[in-house]
Amino acid sequence: MNILITMLGTKILILQSWRTLLLSVCLGVTAYAEAPLNEGAISVKTLAEVETRVTVAGSEVVKLAPADRLVPADQVIYTLEVRNTDSSAATTPTVTYPIPEHMVYIANSAIGPGADIAYSVDGHSFDKPENLKVPAGDGRLRPATAADYTHIRWQFRHSLKANSTAFVRFRALVK
Numbered sequence: 001m002n003i004l005i006t007m008l009g010t011k012i013l014i015l016q017s018w019r020t021l022l023l024s025v026c027l028g029v030t031a032y033a034e035a036p037l038n039e040g041a042i043s044v045k046t047l048a049e050v051e052t053r054v055t056v057a058g059s060e061v062v063k064l065a066p067a068d069r070l071v072p073a074d075q076v077i078y079t080l081e082v083r084n085t086d087s088s089a090a091t092t093p094t095v096t097y098p099i100p101e102h103m104v105y106i107a108n109s110a111i112g113p114g115a116d117i118a119y120s121v122d123g124h125s126f127d128k129p130e131n132l133k134v135p136a137g138d139g140r141l142r143p144a145t146a147a148d149y150t151h152i153r154w155q156f157r158h159s160l161k162a163n164s165t166a167f168v169r170f171r172a173l174v175k
Helices: none
Strands: 003-007 011-012 021-023 032-034 044-056 060-068 077-084 094-098 103-105 115-118 133-135 142-143 152-155 167-173
Touching: 044 094, 077 094, 077 152, 152 167
Parallel strands: none
Antiparallel strands: 003 011, 011 021, 032 094, 044 060, 044 077, 077 167, 094 152, 103 167, 115 152, 133 142
């Protein structure tokens, strides 16, 4: 049984293995990693940034800055640092990240080298975008759009070596 604890606005998810404790807060949401109990400790650190444009030596350069002040229509780049902190490899870990309620996922922006990416519209079942359906106003089902996604899941196709890190990323707009 997974346990989700909220302390002073910070969410902590303790997975089935008591060795696997992760704290990852970014704009009020928690990412979590899933791995077999006998695999190592997988932790996820989330970084939310925005692009800023600065002029350096007469040329415009795009830099990333912390997303600490946001307004509607700002585009946020979420980078998840997936770290295996154990001394043994973690076999094909899975990382699931909820899209914050005040954000809208930008279609086709999720990347994760060596990972299969799936989406959810309910937080429970995951699939490719073309297979996702949501209720339409008339009671029928319609194809889901990126704005309907509630979670993103990265399933790594390979083991994550001991004491190593992988990065996955996606973009979202502030509602």
